[in-house]
Amino acid sequence: MRRLIKSNISDRFGAYAGLAVMLSIMFFVTQYLLGGLLPLRHIDLAYRRMGLENAVSVTAEAGQGDLIKKYCQKTGGKYLGASFIGKYTADGFAFIQPVERDYFDNLNYRIKTRKSPETGYSAVVVSSLGGYYELGQTYSETLTGREAASIEFTVVGVLSDDCVYITPAADTPSSVVSEQENYIFIIVDESDENFSRRNLYGALGNDEFISRLNNFEDIQHAERTSGFEENRSLRLEISGLMIVLAITSAALCAAGIMSNSLLSMAQFRRKYAILFTLGATRLKCAAIQLLTDVIPHLCAIAVYLMLTILLKEFNILKTTPESAMIGLLEMFLIFVFSEVLAFLAAKQMPKISAEEEENAHT
Amino acid sequence: MLILKNIVKIYNAQKTNEVRALRGVDLEIKDGEILAIMGASGSGKSTLLHILGCLDRDFEGEYILNGKNIKQLSQKELAMIRNNEIGIVLQNFGLIENMSVADNIAVPWYIGREKDKELSKKTAELAEKLGIEDKLKTDISELSGGQKQRVAIARALIKTPKLILADEPTGALDKENSGQITEILAGLNAEGYTIVIVTHDPEVAGRCQSVVRISDGRVEGK
Ligand SMILES: Nc1ncnc2c1ncn2[C@@H]1O[C@H](COP(=O)(O)OP(=O)(O)OP(=O)(O)O)[C@@H](O)[C@H]1O
Ligand SMILES: [Mg+2]
Numbered sequence: 001m002r003r004l005i006k007s008n009i010s011d012r013f014g015a016y017a018g019l020a021v022m023l024s025i026m027f028f029v030t031q032y033l034l035g036g037l038l039p040l041r042h043i044d045l046a047y048r049r050m051g052l053e054n055a056v057s058v059t060a061e062a063g064q065g066d067l068i069k070k071y072c073q074k075t076g077g078k079y080l081g082a083s084f085i086g087k088y089t090a091d092g093f094a095f096i097q098p099v100e101r102d103y104f105d106n107l108n109y110r111i112k113t114r115k116s117p118e119t120g121y122s123a124v125v126v127s128s129l130g131g132y133y134e135l136g137q138t139y140s141e142t143l144t145g146r147e148a149a150s151i152e153f154t155v156v157g158v159l160s161d162d163c164v165y166i167t168p169a170a171d172t173p174s175s176v177v178s179e180q181e182n183y184i185f186i187i188v189d190e191s192d193e194n195f196s197r198r199n200l201y202g203a204l205g206n207d208e209f210i211s212r213l214n215n216f217e218d219i220q221h222a223e224r225t226s227g228f229e230e231n232r233s234l235r236l237e238i239s240g241l242m243i244v245l246a247i248t249s250a251a252l253c254a255a256g257i258m259s260n261s262l263l264s265m266a267q268f269r270r271k272y273a274i275l276f277t278l279g280a281t282r283l284k285c286a287a288i289q290l291l292t293d294v295i296p297h298l299c300a301i302a303v304y305l306m307l308t309i310l311l312k313e314f315n316i317l318k319t320t321p322e323s324a325m326i327g328l329l330e331m332f333l334i335f336v337f338s339e340v341l342a343f344l345a346a347k348q349m350p351k352i353s354a355e356e357e358e359n360a361h362t
Numbered sequence: 363m364l365i366l367k368n369i370v371k372i373y374n375a376q377k378t379n380e381v382r383a384l385r386g387v388d389l390e391i392k393d394g395e396i397l398a399i400m401g402a403s404g405s406g407k408s409t410l411l412h413i414l415g416c417l418d419r420d421f422e423g424e425y426i427l428n429g430k431n432i433k434q435l436s437q438k439e440l441a442m443i444r445n446n447e448i449g450i451v452l453q454n455f456g457l458i459e460n461m462s463v464a465d466n467i468a469v470p471w472y473i474g475r476e477k478d479k480e481l482s483k484k485t486a487e488l489a490e491k492l493g494i495e496d497k498l499k500t501d502i503s504e505l506s507g508g509q510k511q512r513v514a515i516a517r518a519l520i521k522t523p524k525l526i527l528a529d530e531p532t533g534a535l536d537k538e539n540s541g542q543i544t545e546i547l548a549g550l551n552a553e554g555y556t557i558v559i560v561t562h563d564p565e566v567a568g569r570c571q572s573v574v575r576i577s578d579g580r581v582e583g584k
Contacts, residue, residue: 003472007461274456277417278517279445280473281438 449518508539
């Protein structure tokens with residue numbers, strides 16, 4: 001039997017190589033996609049760290065700075081000024097945050113390194129100016145808030161093109177807007193390329209202010225989302241995406257395995273008919289088929305798992321263990337399912353094709 | 363050696379495409395006999411050979427092979443009989459591609475559970491007997507039709523079964539090779555093998571001790 005399995009495997013060597021290539025490509029694609037989602041998770045955490053659960057984002061049209069200023073006055077909100085690019089939080093963190101509604105969808109997050117800075121990160125800078133901040137460089141930014149302030153920081157970690165870790169500034173003002181319940185970021189809706197700091201408007205206010213702001217007809221089409229809700233839905237979206245991707249990856253993997261099994265059975269039809277004639281039971285043919293495929297399939301899965309665990313750069317198991325585990329579990333179930341199907345089909349095969357062989361003569 | 367009693371084989375019974383392939387075949391084949399089965403296309407020769415080869419247990423009537431009632435055996439026991447007691451030569455050689463001649467000859471041993479320490483010696487002896495000793499390491503695809511049929515016969519003999527069944531063993535061969543293969547089969551019969559050959563070729567049938575003609579699922583004469 002070993003000889004027969006050996007001959008089967010050598011017959012299908014090309015197919016196994018193809019399967020291995022497919023699984024590796026899929027691994028990297030999935031990991032790349034999942035890796036791209038990591039900054040979102042960090043931003044999500046950052047929101048919490050910064051105590052910005054109540055931040056509210058509003059999208060308006062270009063050139064509405066004055067309008068917003070007017071509304072702020074009318075509704076009791078505090079206009080933070082145009083060119084608002086960030087603020088200090090109570091505990092001295094700098095947070096530069098564009099919150100355009102489709103921001104997360106539009107920007108292509110790409111992970112450069114997830115190395116946690118040795119000093120420990122003290123702030124997260126989120127900027128749409130992709131690649132603007134470089135690792136190790138020191139920058140000085142002016143923060144226009146209620147009181148103008150400037151911050152000097154060194155980038156100690158790059159999370160993505162749009163998200164970096166910085167050191168806390170030595171002369172950090174204690175707080176600019178610490179006691180406020182709600183922060184409003186009004187972002188002029190423009191395409192990414194034209195998106196500049198000048199189009200960011202900031203305002204301060206509470207719930208009442210927000211509801212009043214929403215009543216103004218001029219910004220009727222303005223979108224309003226609570227940062228907290230946005231975060232929560234974002235988080236759901238992330239885990240949803242993770243699961244979808246995990247399922248997709250598992251399904252692709254299973255599809256690869258299943259089609260390999262089916263092709264291999266199609267290829268060996270005649271062989272099993274011959275073996276049946278020469279005294280193999282159908283069960284034995286099916287067992288040969290199963291062993292032919294199960295060995296390379298398990299190898300492929302083992303390699304897939306090893307890559308997942310060993311490539312720390314891409315390691316999703318650490319950040320989203322649940323969804324990764326769900327994906328793997330599903331992959332395993334589909335794998336078992338496809339092998340059982342292949343086994344049952346192979347069991348039927350020798351007899352069918354033996355009859356076909358005979359019919360072909362007539 | 364074997365007795366068939368009133369064998370009826372119906373394909374797709376009770377369906378619209380029902381075919382009555384065998385309609386009551388009685389046949390007795392004695393030890394050491396060499397028998398040709400002839401008949402028009404579609405008359406049921408292959409069906410009969412199928413049953414003789416224990417590939418099909420789904421028939422009416424009785425088939426006693428070496429004292430065993432085939433219909434009462436399990437699939438596993440049937441497989442054992444196919445493996446050990448019957449050597450079968452298929453029409454299109456039925457060899458396994460991408461395998462050497464030696465491996466092809468040894469396949470019945472690879473299927474079985476037990477091992478034969480003398481296997482390579484036996485394979486070499488059979489190859490020599492059939493005149494393919496220089497091809498043992500060659501891949502099947504590099505052989506001529508006549509050589510392939512010799513490999514198929516060697517494979518049928520590797521477990522030294524008493525009964526050899528051959529479905530159109532000369533069907534795909536030229537006249538010269540056809541004659542040689544017939545001589546090989548006749549020679550095997552002289553050594554004591556019981557041989558059943560399904561054939562269209564009167565020359566092959568002429569070398570046989572007896573000829574059975576099948577027409578429309580019935581034996582016409584022996
Ligand atoms: N698996 C099958 N299912 C349905 N009908 C079948 C099957 N195998 C054979 N038959 C039918 O049974 C009849 C006898 O077929 P068989 O193959 O035994 O003929 P044959 O004598 O071997 O013919 P040939 O000389 O052409 O090989 C034919 O009518 C054929 O169509
Ligand atoms: Mg036939």
